[in-house]
Amino acid sequence: MKESVLFERVILGSTEEAKDIILQLVNLSAYFCESRIVKNINLAIEKNKVTSIMGPSGCGKTTLIRCINRMHEMSPGGTTKGEILLYGKDINNMNAIEVRKKIGMVFQRPNPFPTMTIYENVIAGFILNGIRLPKNIMDEIVEDSLSKAALWDEVKHNLGKRGIYLSGGQQQRLCIARALAMKPDVLLLDEPTSALDPKATAKIEELIVQLKESVTILIVTHNIAQAARVSDNTAFLYLGELVEYEPTKKLFTIPRDKRTEEYLTGKYG
Amino acid sequence: MIMNNEVIIDKIFKGSLRAVGLVLLGIPLLLLGVMFFYSLPSIKAFGFRFIVGQTWDPVKGMYGGLPFLVGTLLTSLIALVISFPFSFSTALLLSEYLEGGILANMLKSAIELLAGIPSVIYGFWGLIVLVPLLRKLEMTMGIPPYGVSIFGASIILSIMIIPYASTMSREVMRLVPGDIKEAAYSLGGTHWEVIKRVVIPTSRSGIFAGILLALGRALGETMAVTMIIGNKNQLTFNVFEPGNTMASVIANEFTEASDTLYLSSLIELGLLLFVVTAIINFLGRKIIERYEIKGDDGALLNE
Amino acid sequence: MSDVLIKKRILKDHLAKLIILAISIIVVVPLVLILGYLIINGLASINLDFITNIPKPVGETGGGILNAILGSGIIILTALILFVPLGIGGGIYVSEFSDTLLSRILRLSIDVLQGTPSIVIGIFTWVICVVPMGRFSALSGSLALGVMVLPIVLKSTEETLKLIPMELREAATALGVPYYRVVLKVVVPAGLKGIASGVLLGTTRISGETAPLLFTAFGNPYMSFNILKPMSSLPLVIYVYATSPYDEWHKLAWGASLILILLVFGINMAARIFFSRRDGR
Numbered sequence A: 001m002k003e004s005v006l007f008e009r010v011i012l013g014s015t016e017e018a019k020d021i022i023l024q025l026v027n028l029s030a031y032f033c034e035s036r037i038v039k040n041i042n043l044a045i046e047k048n049k050v051t052s053i054m055g056p057s058g059c060g061k062t063t064l065i066r067c068i069n070r071m072h073e074m075s076p077g078g079t080t081k082g083e084i085l086l087y088g089k090d091i092n093n094m095n096a097i098e099v100r101k102k103i104g105m106v107f108q109r110p111n112p113f114p115t116m117t118i119y120e121n122v123i124a125g126f127i128l129n130g131i132r133l134p135k136n137i138m139d140e141i142v143e144d145s146l147s148k149a150a151l152w153d154e155v156k157h158n159l160g161k162r163g164i165y166l167s168g169g170q171q172q173r174l175c176i177a178r179a180l181a182m183k184p185d186v187l188l189l190d191e192p193t194s195a196l197d198p199k200a201t202a203k204i205e206e207l208i209v210q211l212k213e214s215v216t217i218l219i220v221t222h223n224i225a226q227a228a229r230v231s232d233n234t235a236f237l238y239l240g241e242l243v244e245y246e247p248t249k250k251l252f253t254i255p256r257d258k259r260t261e262e263y264l265t266g267k268y269g
Numbered sequence B: 001m002i003m004n005n006e007v008i009i010d011k012i013f014k015g016s017l018r019a020v021g022l023v024l025l026g027i028p029l030l031l032l033g034v035m036f037f038y039s040l041p042s043i044k045a046f047g048f049r050f051i052v053g054q055t056w057d058p059v060k061g062m063y064g065g066l067p068f069l070v071g072t073l074l075t076s077l078i079a080l081v082i083s084f085p086f087s088f089s090t091a092l093l094l095s096e097y098l099e100g101g102i103l104a105n106m107l108k109s110a111i112e113l114l115a116g117i118p119s120v121i122y123g124f125w126g127l128i129v130l131v132p133l134l135r136k137l138e139m140t141m142g143i144p145p146y147g148v149s150i151f152g153a154s155i156i157l158s159i160m161i162i163p164y165a166s167t168m169s170r171e172v173m174r175l176v177p178g179d180i181k182e183a184a185y186s187l188g189g190t191h192w193e194v195i196k197r198v199v200i201p202t203s204r205s206g207i208f209a210g211i212l213l214a215l216g217r218a219l220g221e222t223m224a225v226t227m228i229i230g231n232k233n234q235l236t237f238n239v240f241e242p243g244n245t246m247a248s249v250i251a252n253e254f255t256e257a258s259d260t261l262y263l264s265s266l267i268e269l270g271l272l273l274f275v276v277t278a279i280i281n282f283l284g285r286k287i288i289e290r291y292e293i294k295g296d297d298g299a300l301l302n303e
Numbered sequence C: 001m002s003d004v005l006i007k008k009r010i011l012k013d014h015l016a017k018l019i020i021l022a023i024s025i026i027v028v029v030p031l032v033l034i035l036g037y038l039i040i041n042g043l044a045s046i047n048l049d050f051i052t053n054i055p056k057p058v059g060e061t062g063g064g065i066l067n068a069i070l071g072s073g074i075i076i077l078t079a080l081i082l083f084v085p086l087g088i089g090g091g092i093y094v095s096e097f098s099d100t101l102l103s104r105i106l107r108l109s110i111d112v113l114q115g116t117p118s119i120v121i122g123i124f125t126w127v128i129c130v131v132p133m134g135r136f137s138a139l140s141g142s143l144a145l146g147v148m149v150l151p152i153v154l155k156s157t158e159e160t161l162k163l164i165p166m167e168l169r170e171a172a173t174a175l176g177v178p179y180y181r182v183v184l185k186v187v188v189p190a191g192l193k194g195i196a197s198g199v200l201l202g203t204t205r206i207s208g209e210t211a212p213l214l215f216t217a218f219g220n221p222y223m224s225f226n227i228l229k230p231m232s233s234l235p236l237v238i239y240v241y242a243t244s245p246y247d248e249w250h251k252l253a254w255g256a257s258l259i260l261i262l263l264v265f266g267i268n269m270a271a272r273i274f275f276s277r278r279d280g281r
Helices: A002-009 A061-068 A096-102 A118-122 A124-128 A135-148 A168-180 A198-211 A224-230 A248-253 A258-264 B005-046 B066-097 B101-116 B119-141 B150-174 B178-186 B191-220 B223-228 B246-256 B260-291 C003-026 C028-045 C048-052 C066-096 C101-115 C118-133 C138-162 C166-174 C179-190 C192-207 C234-242 C247-274
Strands: A021-032 A035-046 A050-054 A078-086 A103-106 A186-190 A216-221 A233-238 A241-247
Touching: A021 A061, A021 A216, A035 A061, A035 A216, A035 A233, A035 A241, A050 A061, A050 A224, A061 A078, A061 A186, A061 A216, A096 A103, A103 A168, A118 A124, A118 A135, A118 A168, A124 C179, A135 A168, A168 A186, A168 A198, A168 C166, A198 A216, A198 A224, A216 A224, A224 A248, A233 A248, A233 A258, A241 A248, A241 A258, B005 B260, B005 C066, B005 C101, B005 C118, B005 C138, B005 C179, B066 B101, B066 B150, B066 B191, B066 B246, B066 B260, B066 C003, B101 B150, B101 C028, B101 C247, B119 B150, B119 B223, B119 C028, B119 C234, B119 C247, B150 B191, B150 B223, B150 B260, B178 B191, B191 B260, B191 C003, B191 C118, B223 B246, B223 C234, B246 B260, B246 C118, B260 C101, B260 C118, C003 C028, C028 C247, C048 C066, C048 C247, C066 C101, C066 C138, C066 C179, C066 C192, C066 C234, C066 C247, C101 C138, C118 C138, C138 C192, C166 C179, C179 C192, C192 C247, C234 C247
Parallel strands: A050 A216, A050 A233, A103 A186, A186 A216
Antiparallel strands: A021 A035, A021 A078, A233 A241
C-alpha cells in the first residue's frame, strides 16, 4: 500500500524516525458554515501512545477531535475539508457509523444512560444496535471493560444499579468502559476530567497511562499540567492552527515556537 | 460512501418522519378546504348579504347570519366583561399575594377543575340551576320570564373562560423581574402601588393575550351555550331574550337541514367562526411567543 | 410627606388586598355548586341497575346508561389508536427537524387546529366520513375526537423531546449507533413519561366533548359494538336527557354527568400521579 510509504516518510514534529502511525490528519480544515475553525492541520498520531491536543479555549481542539469521529458534521453548518486516514483509509469515505465503532469518544461531562444499569451501560453500544450476544460473552465484555477502566472492583457487586447513582469520577470511568467495550482502535477523550474533582482526575489520569497498551489515546485538554503528566506526544493548537507537535518532554522543555512558550508560561490561558 | 443497511434504514426513517409531517399538514388544510368548498353554494347565493342579513328562514330559503353574529358577539363580550375581574383578581392573588401554601394550591386546583368540567355538564347545571334563577329575576324585573336567554348563556360562558385568562395573566405577572419591583418598594411604594405602577403595566400585553385566548374559547363554545341561550333565530340586542350564536345554531339545526342551501349556510357560519377564532388565537399566540412562557400547567396554556 | 397621605395610601393598600381576596374566593363558589349538585343528584341516580342496563323507553322508570359508557369507551379508544401514533410521530418530526419549512408550517397549522371550535371539527368529519358512508357511525365520531386529540399529543411530544439533553444523543452517536436507533431507542424512551402524560391529558379533553359527536356518532339508544353504525356516548346522552322535558331522564342525566366527571377527573389525577411533571413541580 502506498500509505505505508507515506508513513515511513512522515515527519513527527522535527524527528524523522519511522513510527507506527495509526491515524493521520492530512490538510484538515473544519468549518462552521463560512468560518474556518480548524486551519489546515497535518498531524500523525502514533499507535498505542497518548497524544494530547492542548491549547487555550476557542483554539479549535474540540472541533478537531469531533472531526475524527465524524461528529462535527452533525453540528449545524459543520463541514470539513481534507483527509483523515485511519490505517491509511480515509474515514470520510467510510460509513460514519462504522467509523464511530472504531474511534470511540468520551465526553467532557459524564453521560451514562440514565435509564440503564451499570451493566447495561457498559454494553450499551451493543444493546442500542440491537446486537444480541450470549450472556457469558456479555459478562466477559463487561468485566473486561470495567477492569480496563479501573472500575470493576468498585462496582462488581452492584452491576444492577442504575448508572447515574455513581459519583462523577465513577460515572466518567463507566463512560470510558462503555467506549472500550466496542474495542475501538482509537479513543478520543474530550477534556475528560474538567468536570471532576482532583482525586477523581488523578484516578483517570492513572487509567489513561495504563490504557494506551490496548488502545491509542487522543486527549484534548486545556490543562497544561495534565498534558505534561499523561501524554507521550503533545500538539499545541492556537487559533485553529497546529503550532507545534513534539514528544511531550521536548515540547515542554524546549518549545520551538514562541507562541508555545508563551502559552506554557501562562501569558494567555 | 459505502451504503449498507443502517444508512438505508436511516434514510427510510427520515423519509417516513417527513411523510408523517406532510400527512398531518394535510388535515388542517383539508379542513379549510372542505369548509370553504361546502360554503360555496351559500356564498354564491348571498354573498356579502349573508353577514348583514337579518332573516334566517329555512322555509323561505332566506339565510342571513346577522342574528348569530350579534349573538356570538354579545355572549362572548359580556362573558369577557363578567369574567375579567375574576380572572384578573385570581391572577394577582396567586402571583403577588400568595406565594404558596394551602390556600394558593386550593385556588389553583379550583381553577384547573373549572377548566376541566365538560361543556355539556356546565349546560346541564345551567339549565337546572341558573335558568330558574334568571326566571325569578326577570319576573321581579317585570320582563318576560324566559329564563333561557343571551344573558344566561353569557353567565355560564363567563365561568367557563375564567381559567384561561387567569392562568395566562398569572404566568405573565410572575415573570415581572424582581429587581424593578424592589426598586419601586425601596422608593416607599405600598404593595398595591407597586402592583398598579409596575406589575400591571409590565404584564399588560400578556394579560391582553390571556383575554384573547379566553375570547377565542368563548367564541367557539357550543354545548353550554346551546342549552341555555334559548335557540331563537332572531336579531336582538336585548340580552334577556333568547337568541342564538353561530356555534349554537349549527349544533341545533345541522341534523335537520334538509336542502343543500340550508346546509351550506350553516357550514358558512362554521367557516366564519373558524376564521375569526383562528385569527384571534393567532394574535394571542404571537403575543405569548414574545414571553416564551412555560406554564406550570402546560395543558391549560396550550388551549 | 404628610401623615394623612401615608395613612390613606396604606388604607388603599389594605382595601385592594381585601377586594382581590374576596373576588378570588367567589371563583370557588360556582365550582362548589356544580360539583355539589353533581354529587348529590348523581349519587341518587347511580345504582347497579344504572350502570348495567340500557335506557328504557320514555315513560318507564329505571334504565341505565351502559350503552353510553361502553360507547364512550369504544369511540375514545378507537380515536386514540388511530391518532396517538400520528401525534407522536408528528411530535418526533417537529422536534428532530425543527428548522425546516415544513416543520414551521406544520406547527402553525396544528396550533390553528387546536383552537378550532369543536363544532367545526364535527362539520369537517361529517363531510369526510358521514357523507361518503351514507350514515352516522362511531368511526366518524372517533375521527372527530382523534382530530381533536392530535394537536395535544403532538405538542406534548414535541415539548418533551425538546427537553432531552443533547449529551444523551451524543453519547449514543459516539458509540456508532445509527440515527434512527438514537431516536427510537434513546430519545423517545427518555421522553416516554412526558409523552404518556400528554396522551392522558388529551384523553381527558376529548372524553367530555359533545359537539363533535352530534352529527358523527349521533347516539344510539341500544347497545352497539359496531363502529360502522351510530353509537351512544356519555356526553351525548347527557345532552339528550338534560334537554328533554322528562324528569326521569333528568335523573339519568345527573347520573351520567357524575360518571363522566369522575372519568375526566380520574384520568387527570392518574396522569399527575404516575407521571411527575417535566419541570419537577
